[in-house]
Amino acid sequence: MKQLPFLLFLAQCLAITLPAQPTDRPGFLYGVMPPSGSHVSFLFGTLHHLDGNYLLKEHPTLLQLSTGAEVMVCESDPQAAKEYHGRDWTSNSTGTSLKDLLSAADFRYVSEEFFKATGQPIEPYLHVFPIVLRSIIKQARALNRPADQIEYQIVPDLLFQHVARQKSIPLLGLETAQQSLNAQLSIPLKDQAFLLVEGLNDAKIDSIIAEMNTCYKAQDLNCFCKIMDLEHCTYPGDEQMLKGRNRIWMEKLPDILRQKRAFVFVGAGHLCGPHGLPALLQKEGFLVVPMEYK
Numbered sequence: 001m002k003q004l005p006f007l008l009f010l011a012q013c014l015a016i017t018l019p020a021q022p023t024d025r026p027g028f029l030y031g032v033m034p035p036s037g038s039h040v041s042f043l044f045g046t047l048h049h050l051d052g053n054y055l056l057k058e059h060p061t062l063l064q065l066s067t068g069a070e071v072m073v074c075e076s077d078p079q080a081a082k083e084y085h086g087r088d089w090t091s092n093s094t095g096t097s098l099k100d101l102l103s104a105a106d107f108r109y110v111s112e113e114f115f116k117a118t119g120q121p122i123e124p125y126l127h128v129f130p131i132v133l134r135s136i137i138k139q140a141r142a143l144n145r146p147a148d149q150i151e152y153q154i155v156p157d158l159l160f161q162h163v164a165r166q167k168s169i170p171l172l173g174l175e176t177a178q179q180s181l182n183a184q185l186s187i188p189l190k191d192q193a194f195l196l197v198e199g200l201n202d203a204k205i206d207s208i209i210a211e212m213n214t215c216y217k218a219q220d221l222n223c224f225c226k227i228m229d230l231e232h233c234t235y236p237g238d239e240q241m242l243k244g245r246n247r248i249w250m251e252k253l254p255d256i257l258r259q260k261r262a263f264v265f266v267g268a269g270h271l272c273g274p275h276g277l278p279a280l281l282q283k284e285g286f287l288v289v290p291m292e293y294k
Helices: 003-015 052-058 061-067 078-085 104-118 130-144 156-166 177-185 189-199 202-217 221-229 238-249 253-259 277-283
Strands: 020-022 029-033 041-046 071-076 171-175 262-267 287-293
Touching: 041 061, 041 156, 041 277, 052 061, 052 156, 061 156, 061 262, 061 287, 071 156, 071 177, 071 253, 104 130, 104 189, 130 189, 156 171, 156 262, 171 177, 171 238, 177 238, 189 202, 202 221, 238 277, 253 262, 253 277, 277 287
Parallel strands: 041 262, 071 171, 071 262
Antiparallel strands: 020 287, 029 041, 029 287
C-alpha cells in the first residue's frame, strides 16, 4: 500500500469520524478512495439469508456509515426488480426436457419434491428453466410451512434500502432486473439442473449456511471465500452469477465512486478473489482498504 494515499485515506476517515478501523485482514467492509483522494466511500458485503436485526443489534456502526452517504448502491434497481419478480417465468421454454438433464433417480426426486410442494405434477413444467423450477419449489415449501415454524426477519439488503428511503438518500442499482435475470438464465442448463437438485437438499444447504455465518460473524473473508471455492468461481453458476455480474457492475461502479460518497451493499460472494469487486476497483486505480467494524 503506498504511504501517501493511505495517509490521505486516514485523514478522510478522521474527517468523518469513522466508526470503523483499517485492518490487514480482508473482511466484509472496505473503505474505497478514488485516485483524486477527494472522499471515501464504503463497500459492504451482505449475506442475503441473514437476519438484518443481527446487524442492527451487533453492528450498528454499519447503519451509521450508510446514513452518512450521498448515495447508496445495491445490486439491482429495486423498482424494476419488483416488476420482474412478479412475472410468470414458467412460459419461458428451454427447448430441452428436464428428463434429458437429470439422471432417472434425480428426475424422480425432483418430481416428488415438486408434487409435495405444489400439489401439481411436474410434467407441464418439463421445459421450464431448472433455476425457475427451483424457485417455484422453494417458495411453495415456504408457503406450506406451519405458522409456528415461520421466522420473520428483514434481510440486510432490504434493511439498507429502508435506510435509503427513510433518510431520502438516492438508491442506485448496478444492474437492471433484466440483466440479473439474464445472468441466471445464462447458466448452462446442465449446471442449472445440478443447482436444482442441490438446492432442494435442505440439510446440505443449512450446513453451508452455518459455515458462511461462522466466517461472516468473524469478519473473515478468506474463510468465507473458501466455502464452495467462491474465490475461483468454480462452483456451477458462479461464473455467471458472480464473475459475470461483477463485470457488468464495474461498468457503472467506478464512475459512481469517483463522483459521490457512496455506501455500496452487495452479496458477500462478490468480494471474493481476483474477480471480486475490491480487486477490480484496485485495478481501476482506487485505494481499497479492509475495515473492521464493531
